[in-house]
Amino acid sequence: MMSIDKLLAKDVSKQRITQSEADETRSRLTATTKIDDLSTVDMVIEAVPEIVALKKTIFAQLAQICPPHAILATNTSSISITQIARATQPPSVDPTDLSAASRVISTHFMNPVPIQKGVEIISGLQTSPATLATALAFCQRMGKIPSQSADSPGFLANRILMPYINEAIICLETGVGKESDIDEIMKNGTNVPMGPLQLADFIGLDTCLSIMEVLHGQLGDSKYRPAVRLRLMVEAGWVGKKCGRGTAFNPEREPLRDHPSLQLAPSTVRGPFHFLNPTQAHYRHEQPATSKPTSSHDDSDDAEQQGTPEVTGPSSGVAYKWTSRNNRKGRHTLVVKPSLAGANQGSSGPPPKDGVRQVMSGVLKMFTYYPFWDVSWLVAYVFTIGSIVWVINAFFSLLPLTNPSTTFSGETLYGGGITAFIGATIFEFGSVLLMLEAFNENRSGCFGWALEQVYESHVEQQGGNRLAPSDDCTHHHVNKRNLVGKPANADSAPTNEKTAPASTYRSPPPGASSWVWWPSYHELTTHHLHDLGFLACSAQMFGASVFWISGFTALPGIYNVISNTTRVLNGVYWVPQVVGGSGFIVSGTLFMIETQKQWYRPALRELGWHIGLWNLIGGLGFTLCPIFGFGTVEWRVLQASVSTFWGEYTRTKGSWAFLIGSLIQLYESVAKHPVEKMKES
Incomplete structure (x- = not known):
């Protein structure tokens, strides 16, 4: 019923129907979970999954419950109507008594039902002419266009449609084309509203598999054999849109799909x-x-190949x-x-890697290791520098109020104004890097690289067996030559210079670009805009961009002019801080939620969660500061400056919070291969 309410509300919003028409439609609907409530109906349309036994059970019950005149319709898309109708006749009943079976018919509505006008009408051997006439009239009165089909496996629609979808899945699994290309060529080449793979996702892959199994089983032709990938995806629970994006990967974006050992x-x-x-x-x-143990002294060619x-x-x-x-x-x-x-x-x-020794080693690495070629490290490093600048800015803004004896001429205007501009500019630059990091996320993962990095250092310290061979990491941080070059290829340095020659490294997999400055429209709409991390990065970018306006207007020569006009000061100095700070709040919140199993359950053991938390606190500080700043009463001015000391004490509170979050992020950026202890069931 919730789905129906949403559809009606959508039609009202698009002015297809009026609110009164929607209310009238809703008033004619009654929901029930008891099959006995159907004892007074004139027509039943069953739409349970394509499981023969389930449908037979339901129709046997309907024959006993419904009135003798009631039409018993099924929405089946492939199962024999004759077979379903037979279930309405108990074994004790004379087979020639067709009183119930004669009322069984198929009204197969095309998907999506509210939009498509087509309805497939299929009569079984037992279906009476009166039942057929009633079904046809019923569909026409609904504004649908009925078409009749013989009672043959798949009928008309799915006998044509399902092999088409199945072949599209075979093209995907055999590498003939990518998902986007398969759908686009059929949409643009045959003028259909959605491609075969998108349609399969909408219908449900489990439904597609069931229909293909019926076709293959009853017709026996190999051309109806279900695609291997279709069967595997259903077994994995990836049945399409109805299970939600968050419970399955898009096949094009499935991590580690090319690693047979995972x-x-x-x-x-x-x-x-x-x-x-x-x-x-x-x-x-x-x-x-077949794998064989190899020691650290094993020079076997097999291990390398x-x-x-x-x-x-x-x-x-x-x-x-x-x-x-x-x-x-x-x-x-x-x-x-x-x-x-x-x-x-x-x-x-x-x-x-959560022991004291390992953590301290990571902290030391923060100050002794400078991987400038790694955009993730640059993001953390830039935000750390920016946060330090904001802390300095907080002192310039706060100390003249809390400790006037330390004030020097022009401290707030020049010291505060210039550091605000520098801090805002650094945050803007860091946000650009954050977006580039999101665009250049890796699609396939780097299990082999992670194993090598972890076990190489462990073997050197403790001895013992080691892995063979190495695997490519296609994240950019492997490339130690530059920021925007290829992540890894035959010409780049191997991930483990000590043990593996460059010749053993493969080039990045197809589709793994060396560097992406901006994603394609297809990637943006089908992946990035549905990615929680990307949305968090976008909120950060928006917040930093708007906040920069206040940094610019804080400069000496601008602020001392606009401060004479309250409306101008509010519009170009205080408002951008409120809007920008709100962007930081949204960003920090989304970064926290991204690490959580449920949106409401904190992930206290995840570094990313703590980074998001401190960014949230910093955003609150940066937002409270201008809220107090709108007033001219002295206590508000004091609170506005205090706001600057903890996100800088709320922007002193905000700056310190950002600094703590940035330092944790810097630690995260140099700890590339953490190790956790497995929970044994």
């Missing part, structure tokens, strides 16, 4: 909002039975934790069994 655990694919892309998933590492990221020894206890934030930041989280983590045996794994 198996996605479908139950772990999740996101905080079902209408947005997934943000978390786990992969099991299944070591091939294998094409999959096999791990010898530790691999059986290793899993890959994928998150959308880590994928954007070029981080690769490994999850190891407790029996392996931190052990010192020959088949040991590395210890978790």
Whole structure:
């Protein structure tokens, strides 16, 4: 009923119907969950899943419950009407008694039902002419256009449509074309409203599979054999639009899909909002039975020539934790069994990276390691510098009020104004880098690279087995030559210069561009605008861009002029701070939610959550400051400056909060391969 209410509301908003017509339509509908409530109806239209046994059970019940004159219609798209009608006749009834079976017919409405006018009418062998005439008249009165079909597998529509969809899926799985190209050529070449893959998503892949199985089973022709990918996606629970974006990956965007040794655990694919892309998933590492252990001294050519990221020894206890934030930041989280983590045996794994020693090592790396070629590090570094500038700005704004004896001439106008402009400009630059980071997220993940980085250092310290061979990481941070070049190719430095020659490294997979300054319209509309991290980055970019206006108008020579006119001061100085600060609040909130399993449950163990939290606090500080600033009463001026000291104390509170968040982000940017302990069930 909620779906019907939404459809009616949409029709009203588009002025297709009036509100009174919508209310009248709604008043004619009554919902029930009891089949016995159908004892007084004149017509029933069944629309349960395409399961023969289920439909037979329902029609056997309907024959007993409904009045003797009631039409028993099914919306089946492939199952024999004759077979369904037979279910209305109990074994004890004379087979020639067709009183119930004669009232069974199919009214197969085309999808989407509110828009499409076509209805397929199929009579079974038992269907009476009176039932057929009533069904045709019923559809015409609804404004539909009925077409008749014989009772044959798939009838007319699906006998033609489903092989078309199935063949499109085969083209996708065999690499004939990408999802977007398959749909676009059919839309633009045959003038249909949606391509075959988009249509399959709308219908439901489980429904498509059921129909193809009926066609293949009853007709026996190999051309009706369901595509392997179709069957696998249904088994994984990826049945299309009805299961929500947040519970399944778009096939084009499925991480690690080219790694045969990694198996996605479908139950772990999740996101905080079902209408947005997934943000978390786990992969099991299944070591091939043919893999052989190799020691750190093994020079076997076989170990160098294998094409999959096999791990010898530790691999059986290793899993890959994928998150959308880590994928954007070029981080690769490994999850190891407790029996392996931190052990010192020959088949040991590395210890978790949340110990004091590991954390302090990461903190030291923040100040001794400068990967300028990594956009994620640049984002963190730029925001850290910007936050420091805002903290300085907070002192210039706050100290003249809290400690007047320290004031020097022009401190607020020149010191505060110039640092505000510099801080706002640095934040704007950092936000541009943040957007570039979002555009250049990796599609396939880097399990082999992560394994090599973690186990290489562990083997050097503890000894034991190691993995073979290396795998390419196609995130840009592997390229240590520049910021915008190719992530990794045969000419670039290998991910592990110590053990692997450059010749063993493959070029990036098809579709993995070296650097993207702006995504295509297709990628923007089908992926990025549905990605929680991208929306957070966009909110940050919007907030920083608007906030920059106030930084510019704070400059000496501008502020001292506009400050004489309250309306101008409010419009170009205080309002941009409120709007920009609100953008920071939205951004921080979305960054927090991105790391959470549910939108309401905090992820206290995730670095990204704490980064988002401190950015949220900073945004609150930066927003409260101008809210107080709209007033001229002295206590408000004091509170506005105090606002500057903690997001700078609320912009002193806001600046310090941003600084803390930026420092955590800087730590995150140098800790590229965290290790977590696996929870054993």
